[in-house]
Amino acid sequence: MKSKLISIGDEILIGQIVNTNASYLGERLYSAGVPVEKIVVIGDEESMLISELEDALNNYDVTIITGGLGPTHDDITKPVLVRFFNDELVKDEKVLEHVKKIFSDRKIEMPEINVEQAMVPKNSKVIWNELGTAPGILFERNGRIIMSLPGVPYEMKAMMENFILPYLESNLLKENKIFLKQKTLLTTGLGESSLFEKIGDIKSVIGEAKLAFLPSAEGVRLRINVKGERETETQKQLNEIEIKLREKIGKFIYGVNEDSLEKVIGKILRDMKKTLSVAESCTGGMISQKLVSIPGSSDYYLGGVCSYSNKEKINILGVKEETLKKYGAVSEATAIEMAEGVRKLTKSDYSISTTGIAGPDGGFPEKPVGLVWIGYSDSEISFAIDFSFGSNREINIRRASMRALEILRRKLLKTDLNFK
Amino acid sequence: MKSKLISIGDEILIGQIVNTNASYLGERLYSAGVPVEKIVVIGDEESMLISELEDALNNYDVTIITGGLGPTHDDITKPVLVRFFNDELVKDEKVLEHVKKIFSDRKIEMPEINVEQAMVPKNSKVIWNELGTAPGILFERNGRIIMSLPGVPYEMKAMMENFILPYLESNLLKENKIFLKQKTLLTTGLGESSLFEKIGDIKSVIGEAKLAFLPSAEGVRLRINVKGERETETQKQLNEIEIKLREKIGKFIYGVNEDSLEKVIGKILRDMKKTLSVAESCTGGMISQKLVSIPGSSDYYLGGVCSYSNKEKINILGVKEETLKKYGAVSEATAIEMAEGVRKLTKSDYSISTTGIAGPDGGFPEKPVGLVWIGYSDSEISFAIDFSFGSNREINIRRASMRALEILRRKLLKTDLNFK
Incomplete structure (x- = not known):
């Protein structure tokens, strides 16, 4: 065929x-x-x-x-x-x-x-x-x-x-069937070659199957292809490869096949009956837009603020003028106050925030283009983590959006926040 | 060749x-x-x-x-x-x-x-x-x-x-050189077949040139291809076709070639030294994200609110509880109050808003899936217009985002707001 x-x-x-x-x-x-x-x-x-x-x-x-x-x-x-x-x-x-x-x-x-x-x-x-x-x-x-x-x-x-x-x-297919099974593991937060190194000896993991690394700004998709003459055996082989891969790089895998990070998070929040809000500066609405793209997201997503200027950070989110003066808009303290601010404003259970220098201009030596602080807040803890996402504005915004959602996913699942 | x-x-x-x-x-x-x-x-x-x-x-x-x-x-x-x-x-x-x-x-x-x-x-x-x-x-x-x-x-x-x-x-080329010229006119707000009808007798507009209609949820791109033996003549022919097309469908054309609506609007706002804010419900951040995708947009884009729930419409944007009760979240009155609310909140010169039923669920007979109210506000006038964008959630969100930006573009240029 x-x-x-x-x-x-x-x-x-x-x-x-x-x-x-x-x-x-x-x-x-x-x-x-x-x-x-x-x-x-x-x-x-x-x-x-x-x-x-x-x-x-x-x-x-x-x-x-x-x-x-x-x-x-x-x-x-x-x-x-x-x-x-x-x-x-x-x-x-x-x-x-x-x-x-x-x-x-x-x-x-x-x-x-x-x-x-x-x-x-x-x-x-x-x-x-x-x-x-x-x-x-x-x-x-x-x-x-x-x-x-x-x-x-x-x-x-x-x-x-x-x-x-x-x-x-x-x-067409019911007579002369060869079984082709395929599964894609969706990862984010680690590059192609680092994943490759973590997996180690590929042959011992996949045998005769095929494993493709498909990188994008959102993360690396790992596609496994297995071929066989009997369905159950082919499926079993696929499952075994998935288990071996999860042993080595499990915490970077947020979903499979047609999943998206926003869909996975939506499911968790819905099951927990919890709500979320977002305060975005450098990502400018992309996180919110991803969340809203999921049908029924109004059940858990309350809304967000795109505080693109300092005035909005102060007026809407209640970030302290002093904090902005002392640490700047792109800082740990501002990211935390943004996350806390939007959580209080919307009375949500969880919140995330982003503030960074998307580029191409606006960077300086100790705060270069690509620096992004991602904030997180719930009723028990608030914190922020910094990342360097490189010099391309679009890639930057896409990476920061994914990373903020991934931090939320890991917190919801109580997984560690280490991206190494 | x-x-x-x-x-x-x-x-x-x-x-x-x-x-x-x-x-x-x-x-x-x-x-x-x-x-x-x-x-x-x-x-x-x-x-x-x-x-x-x-x-x-x-x-x-x-x-x-x-x-x-x-x-x-x-x-x-x-x-x-x-x-x-x-x-x-x-x-x-x-x-x-x-x-x-x-x-x-x-x-x-x-x-x-x-x-x-x-x-x-x-x-x-x-x-x-x-x-x-x-x-x-x-x-x-x-x-x-x-x-x-x-x-x-x-x-x-x-x-x-x-x-x-x-x-x-x-x-190869020095002997039999043929000049190929190409230009793409970017339109939004009218479908492929309606544009085709408005253009009327294609032959009298394009002569021997080629005109391709390239539709997407964002709009229809019209690509003109002209071929000729002399460069100046070929360029002249292309210009004449563009003029004829602009006579027939000019108000739907927001840019050419690599332009985007957000880039065009950014240029206008920057030239006018005016500022913009956005209140999004059904588009969930897509408009904001488009605006932020343009480098330097912080010069004119102050920020936005994604008021995905009624509570946020009331608490952050100051939409009246009474309005929501009487007319519902997806209504002319709510769209106007959202636009006015975000404009006051951010002290921007202009603002746009969206509220609609993105689907796939949530519709009912007098407010079907796809109904979107788009609001606009400046210091002189506030209004809202309703559109029906069909039943696909993703397409819906993309169309509503484009339409809101297009209404803003037309208001900034003082063009009529008729989409027929």
């Missing part, structure tokens, strides 16, 4: 956007047992698409086309597919309803051109697009599957998760 | 890394007048590479292969190229020196396997790799150029900038 991806879009060819759709699809299809062997990116150009479709029908079990499904003049995927498969377009009333509803929900009059979105090839299956107006299309010919999806990432992903992966599972 | 990219690497196929090399190359080759028409990603697999090389020699002026040049067993690019071109490997003493020096500089003994790096095809040009051990290789046959570069991004980029782009300029 193997698959091919065809991405349609000039914006990828001229380097305006990075092909993240292909990465997502590559990863999902690999896990599903239909690994991608070829990715092709072309523009909205009929002859090139036709020749890629021929190659797809001849050589690949599954082909996924993304992009070129919009209603405007530069979108050619649907008409080309119709010609390639000698098909014809018919109106799908259910899709039309849905397109109309999307516009009426947003209180916008539907431009006439969108009726086109409801025209689908007669001899194909419609792939429902809950989040957008362009339906997906699925052709099946001689056991080969060719699917066309919109290029908008969140629409495409929802269609993969809700329809395509279950469809492949039940239609 | 057109080009093709071949990326070699399993890690791209399984979605472990995103193909950023292709974006970089796409952009550089486009600007250099050799636009990429096809990108292919394959694994370390001889037969697939051979067939891509045949396609390259038959159809493209320039082909760049990245990856698969390492010294280990799974790197096949060099041996396959040697077979494909009926060539043979010879030792390059200068490259060997360089490889040895790289190891001695890092005080590491050179593993014997690295001698292989200095073996290059006899009938090719070596592309010097100052930063790494794998040299690039350039074949030229019947006016077609095929180059092989390492996959390590910074090595590859240095080789492009220092050797390949100058080489293409002097060897």
Whole structure:
């Protein structure tokens, strides 16, 4: 079983956007047992698409086309597919309803051109697009599957998760199954090479399996891939690798797979029936935004203050003018007073705070760009810890946000706060 | 003149890394007048590479292969190229020196396997790799150029900038130079199909040029591409298209190319020497975070309050309990009181606020998920406008953040607030 991806879009060819759709699809299809062997990116150009479709029908079990499904003049995927498969377009009333509803929900009059979105090839299956107006299309010919999806990432992903992966599972994969198991351990607070050193002899940990280190400003994801002929054995092997990794770097692992630090923390706070507030200076709202991104977070997240100027630190959070004068805004004392201030203001059980020099300017020798104090406060203790996150403003803000949440997670779980 | 990219690497196929090399190359080759028409990603697999090389020699002026040049067993690019071109490997003493020096500089003994790096095809040009051990290789046959570069991004980029782009300029492009000009207009507040309708007869606006619609939750980017034989004329044509588009959809355009709404607003506020504060409920800190992402934003952004619960709306922002009781948290009155509250609290010149039902739960018939009130306040006027942003929580938050900033931009520029 193997698959091919065809991405349609000039914006990828001229380097305006990075092909993240292909990465997502590559990863999902690999896990599903239909690994991608070829990715092709072309523009909205009929002859090139036709020749890629021929190659797809001849050589690949599954082909996924993304992009070129919009209603405007530069979108050619649907008409080309119709010609390639000698098909014809018919109106799908259910899709039309849905397109109309999307516009009426947003209180916008539907431009006439969108009726086109409801025209689908007669001899194909419609792939429902809950989040957008362009339906997906699925052709099946001689056991080969060719699917066309919109290029908008969140629409495409929802269609993969809700329809395509279950469809492949039940239609293609049940006969000739190789078991591919994958698990990603999410770490934060330690760099790639330090994790690598802590793990030590990789071979003795993973055996024949694969372990990939995927670093970002948020932390390093460790992806384990195991292959086998029997499901239980493959799963067992995966579990054993996870146990060995947790023995060596357990305290840096905050979650697995699709977890996020804010989701993990939300679950803990909800279980404890406790509440949280945040006072952000250098992170400017990113921590708050992460917390709010979790549905239902209003149960435990009371709110926050982005006290970007000193005046706000004093007026809203009650940081003492004296403290700011004596120690400066980026200091242990200020971070602590910010955390205590927001906790009192909101009457929350826990609070965290950040104050730092995000850069690129504003640093000086004893307080260089990248210095961030992270404060913590609960009913028993308040403290702050300093970190140096480097000179890039964006990376800095992302690292500081993660570190503040990680300190909170460790405090909630009563784990040690050492990041070595 | 057109080009093709071949990326070699399993890690791209399984979605472990995103193909950023292709974006970089796409952009550089486009600007250099050799636009990429096809990108292919394959694994370390001889037969697939051979067939891509045949396609390259038959159809493209320039082909760049990245990856698969390492010294280990799974790197096949060099041996396959040697077979494909009926060539043979010879030792390059200068490259060997360089490889040895790289190891001695890092005080590491050179593993014997690295001698292989200095073996290059006899009938090719070596592309010097100052930063790494794998040299690039350039074949030229019947006016077609095929180059092989390492996959390590910074090595590859240095080789492009220092050797390949100058080489293409002097060897290929001086005779048949075509000028390619590109500009992207950034819009927000109106969907793809509505913009399309407003523009009307596309042909009369763009002539032979290309216009691409690139939608996201933040808005629609309109990319104009113009091609011509003389530089001034091509630039003039681009300017004329921009003017025509601005006549039709000008008020939705907040910037061009690499602009962002927060950057544009920052510039206006700085020029006006005015200050801003933000009160966020449903957007939870995203607006604040966008503002803070701009270096130097502390000059005009005073801070914000993420009043995620009613208590915080009352305690911190001074929203009246009566207002919340009578109209609810998601209401015109609350949005206005939030904006006025944060403006008074921070003594800023301007303020914006958001309160809405982000979803997926929490909606009811007269206040469905996606309903967001956006408030605005300055020393002369306070008001709020309601929008319906649909049912997806993440999209909702992103749309509401953009819309609040766009309302502020229009007020600062005294443009009308109509989003139709």
